[in-house]
Amino acid sequence: MIGMALGLAWGMALIFIGTVYVRIPIFSFNWMLALAFLLAAIVPLLVIARQAARRFFDDTLIDGQPYLPGSPGDIDARVLQNSIEQLVLAMAVWPAAGTLLVTSGPGVVLMLGGGFLISRLAFWGGYHLSPPLRAFGFAASFYPTIIVLVWALAIWII
Template identity: 55%
Template sequence: MRARNRIMLGMAGGALWTMALLWIGGWVITLPVFTLMPVIMTAFLAPGLVLMLMLGRMAARRFFDETLIDGDAPPADHPAAIDLRVISNTVEQLALALAIWPAAAVLLGARGPGMIVTLGLGFAMARLLFWLGYHLAPPLRAFGFAATFYPTVAVALWAIAALIRTAI
């Protein structure tokens, strides 16, 4: 299977993942609205733990590899180079989530708290799959990327629609 086909398959899987997360977060998991602030404050725990794991792995690579211990950039074919790309993309995705999920939690009303808890857990799992896929074969990272990015885009669109509905 060609790389582009594997990437498209991963993207399609990410879209299905997104629909499942939105269904679970919007209709299956219900949390009281009065818990909104604690939920917003803790929804990022699982993603943060995954980022911590990635950073810890990179630190261990640097400590135990003489070519990396001084903080030099790893060679392009070194596994540490993949880890750095994964960390960079994870930070980008997490910054996007931090900018969108709290507002979505508020704008989605009763569905908001369950939604961002689900997004946080889904984010953590998808990032681990992104990391693993990237190490196995770069096209395999497509699912992990899409399964992290698409849910944030979808919940942003849902929140914007809710905002428009309340404004009309």
């Protein structure tokens, strides 16, 4: 529960910092969006590389056998699945939200991308080492996207 609460606080802080302190000109929005997605893609890339390296040294995995339940490979597969799910959600939300946030959009989107990278690393490490860190990593990558979605919808409706 603490990890989830800290993840929510992280999300609110990311968006606050992106709005108040990260002042990037609006004409840079496309560049910031591209950078945000590149940052967000780093953890899935690292997990895929780790999975490929693991398969390279294991004949059963090379032959297509599934990972043993609870094994490090199985955990990494779950991390990858969840990271891709969250990245798909981010790809649907961040461009639209960044556009609706107008002058705050570039800074917020950049903070979302950087925050996603850090929180997904915490999720991955936490999945292997510590359930509270895992909870924080999940919440810290999920809640910011939801917060910015609600904020952008409120701007659009009002």
